[in-house]
Each structure stands twice: as C-alpha cells, then as structure tokens.
Amino acid sequence: xxxxxxxxxxxxxxxxxxxxxxxxxxxxxxxxxxxxxxxxxxxxxxxxxxxxxxxxxxxxxxxxxxxxxxxxxxxxxxxxxxxxxxxxxxxxxxxxxxxxxxxxxxxxxxxxxxxxxxxxxxxxxxxxxxxxxxxxxxxxxxxxxxxxxxxxxxxxxxxxxxxxxxxxxxxxxxxxxxxxxxxxxxxxxxxxxxxxxxxxxxxxxxxxxxxxxxxxxxxxxxxxxxxxxxxxxxxxxxxxxxxxxxxxxxxxxxxxxxxxxxxxxxxxxxxxxxxxxxxxxxxxxxxxxxxxxxxxxxxxxxxxxxxxxxxxxxx
Numbered sequence: 001x002x003x004x005x006x007x008x009x010x011x012x013x014x015x016x017x018x019x020x021x022x023x024x025x026x027x028x029x030x031x032x033x034x035x036x037x038x039x040x041x042x043x044x045x046x047x048x049x050x051x052x053x054x055x056x057x058x059x060x061x062x063x064x065x066x067x068x069x070x071x072x073x074x075x076x077x078x079x080x081x082x083x084x085x086x087x088x089x090x091x092x093x094x095x096x097x098x099x100x101x102x103x104x105x106x107x108x109x110x111x112x113x114x115x116x117x118x119x120x121x122x123x124x125x126x127x128x129x130x131x132x133x134x135x136x137x138x139x140x141x142x143x144x145x146x147x148x149x150x151x152x153x154x155x156x157x158x159x160x161x162x163x164x165x166x167x168x169x170x171x172x173x174x175x176x177x178x179x180x181x182x183x184x185x186x187x188x189x190x191x192x193x194x195x196x197x198x199x200x201x202x203x204x205x206x207x208x209x210x211x212x213x214x215x216x217x218x219x220x221x222x223x224x225x226x227x228x229x230x231x232x233x234x235x236x237x238x239x240x241x242x243x244x245x246x247x248x249x250x251x252x253x254x255x256x257x258x259x260x261x262x263x264x265x266x267x268x269x270x271x272x273x274x275x276x277x278x279x280x281x282x283x284x285x286x287x288x289x290x291x292x293x294x295x296x297x298x299x300x301x302x303x304x305x306x307x308x309x310x311x312x313x314x315x
Contacts, residue, residue: 010169013098013188015091017082017178018273029086035281036079042288043068045302052308053301059137060126061298063119064291066146070115071284074108077101078179078280085178095169098180103161105179109256110207111153116245116252117211118145123242124218128225156203163196164189177273179280183259204260212253219246244290251286255279 018028050056050065081101085091093101125136164182167189177184182200186193219242226238255278291298 010095010171010173010188012092012094012173013180013185014174015085015093015178015180016174016176017085017091019091025086029083032079032086032281033083035285036075036083039075039079039281039285040072042285043072046288046291046298049298049302049305052305056297056301059133059142060119060122062142063115063122063146067112067115067119068288070108070112071287074105074112075280075284077104077108082178093180098175098185099161099165102164102180102182102185103157105181106157106160107154109153110156111150112252113207113211113256114149114153115146116249117214118149119245120215120218120249121145123245124222126241127222127238153207156207160200160203163199167191167193167196177276179276181259181276201261208253208256208261212249215249240296247290248283248287252279252283255283 018025021028046068047065050061078101081093122137126133129136160182164185167186168191169188170190172188175184175188186197186200222238222242226235229235229238255275258275259279
C-alpha cells in the first residue's frame with residue numbers, strides 16, 4: 001500500500017470472480033479454455049476465408065473481417081487472466097493492471113458497438129440503394145467509418161477510465177467480478193460517486209442506444225424497401241442478408257443494455273457475472289458462427305478454401 005493521488009491507498013484489487021464455486025474451478029477452467037480456443041479458431045477462420053476468397057472482397061465482408069479481429073482482441077483482454085485466476089489461489093490484480101484492462105475492454109467493446117452500427121448502414125445502402133452501393137461504400141469511405149469507430153470507441157474508453165481513476169480507493173479492494181468492469185470497481189471508491197456514475201451512464205447511452213437507434217432506423221428503411229420487392233424469392237434473399245446481422249445486434253445490444261442501462265443496484269452481482277459471460281464469451285463466439293452457418297456465401301467460400309488447402313497438401 002502507498003498513496004495514489006494523495007487519497008488513494010489501494011494498490012491492488014482482488015477479483016472475486018467465481019471463488020464461491022471452489023469445487024468447480026477446474027471444470028470452469030476447462031470450459032472457458034475450450035470456449036476461448038473456439039472463439040479464436042472461429043474468428044481466425046472467418047478472417048482467413050474472407051482474406052483468400054475474392055468473392056468476399058466486398059465492404060460487408062471487410063467489416064466482418066475487422067469485427068472478427070476486434071472481437072478476438074476483446075476476449076484476449078479478459079479470458080486469459082480469468083483462466084489464470086481459475087487455477088490460482090491468489091486472484092489479485094494491481095491497480096495499474098486493473099485500469100489498463102478496463103481501458104482496453106471498454107475500448108474494444110465501444111468499437112464493436114459502433115462497427116455493428118456501421119454494418120447496419122452497409123446493409124441499408126446495399127438494399128435501399130443497390131445501384132449506388134459500390135460508389136457510396138467505397139474503400140476510402142469504409143476505412144473512414146472503421147477508423148472513426150475505433151477512434152471514438154477508445155476516446156470514450158479513455159474518458160470513462162480517467163473518471164474512475166480519479167476516484168479515491170482507500171479501503172475495500174474485493175471486486176465482485178471476474179474482470180475489472182466499471183460498476184464493480186466504482187463500488188469500492190471511498191467517495192460519493194453519483195456525479196461520475198451519471199457521467200458514465202450518459203456515455204453508456206451514447207455507446208449503446210445511439211448506434212442501436214440508428215440500426216433500427218436503417219432497418220425501418222430496409223423493411224420498407226423489401227416489402228416493395230415484387231417477387232417472393234427477392235424478398236427472401238433480402239431478408240436472408242439481414243438475418244445474421246440482426247441476430248448479432250439483438251444479442252450484443254441486449255446484453256450490454258442489461259448491464260449498463262439499468263438503475264443502480266447495491267445487490268450482489270452474481271447475476272451480472274452470468275450476463276457478463278454472455279457478452280464477453282458467447283457473443284464473440286456467436287458472431288462467426290452466425291455469419292458462417294446462416295450465410296451461404298461464407299459457407300461456399302469456406303468449402304472452396306478448404307478444398308484448395310487439401311489439394312495443395314495433396315500436390
């Protein structure tokens with residue numbers, strides 16, 4: 001212990017995580033390890049297929065490539081440390097490491113929220129303005145949207161992390177979570193946190209609700225356009241191109257809303273941890289699975305890449 005910003009004396013936190021499930025620690029380790037390896041393999045597969053399939057060199061799949069990369073980084077910030085703590089008797093994390101984890105977690109989480117919104121705009125342009133699609137969603141504009149998403153995401157993460165770092169931590173140091181998230185860390189501050197919690201809640205609305213509302217508006221226009229398509233086959237294809245994205249949208253924003261857009265609660269966060277598992281583990285796994293299982297173009301490209309790989313080894 002030593003002073004930090006004059007009033008802060010806590011130099012490390014204890015991540016309580018799943019400590020109450022002592023007899024299941026090894027089982028949880030195996031489960032999370034398998035899920036983590038699956039996430040990395042699934043996202044890597046999506047990126048490789050998109051990279052080596054010319055038919056997938058379109059703005060939509062370029063955005064999916066970047067989302068898969070971002071999701072992989074997002075899980076890397078959280079799961080490896082969780083795995084170490086599941087096998088360790090000491091589950092401590094330094095104040096600096098905690099705030100660093102919080103920054104990168106928020107950075108990639110915010111970036112993903114904005115990227116999913118950009119993908120919604122891409123679907124809007126593709127269906128509502130098909131003749132102008134390649135003109136509007138050109139490489140320069142697409143990279144600009146991605147860069148803006150990442151810049152805004154990490155800027156918001158920097159502001160949020162700084163707000164929390166400015167708080168004094170002088171007593172309790174047990175974080176009732178398996179990683180350093182905003183609410184569990186703020187609960188340990190030795191000061192009135194209402195003003196900063198309101199500021200963080202406002203940032204949460206900006207990150208979650210604004211992109212979600214923009215997606216809903218986009219799909220309002222998309223639905224209106226689809227209903228005007230005369231053929232049933234045309235409508236089916238149009239709906240099929242949106243189904244994968246909509247699935248990801250509702251799971252991603254739904255879980256985020258449950259945690260970050262609700263009234264403050266002083267109760268234990270055991271249920272929060274279950275929801276957190278969904279958006280830190282299940283959602284990154286869901287993205288590649290949904291886009292590969294529900295998307296005929298990706299499935300076809302995957303078969304082509306695998307066939308080419310087998311033929312190369314055989315030759």
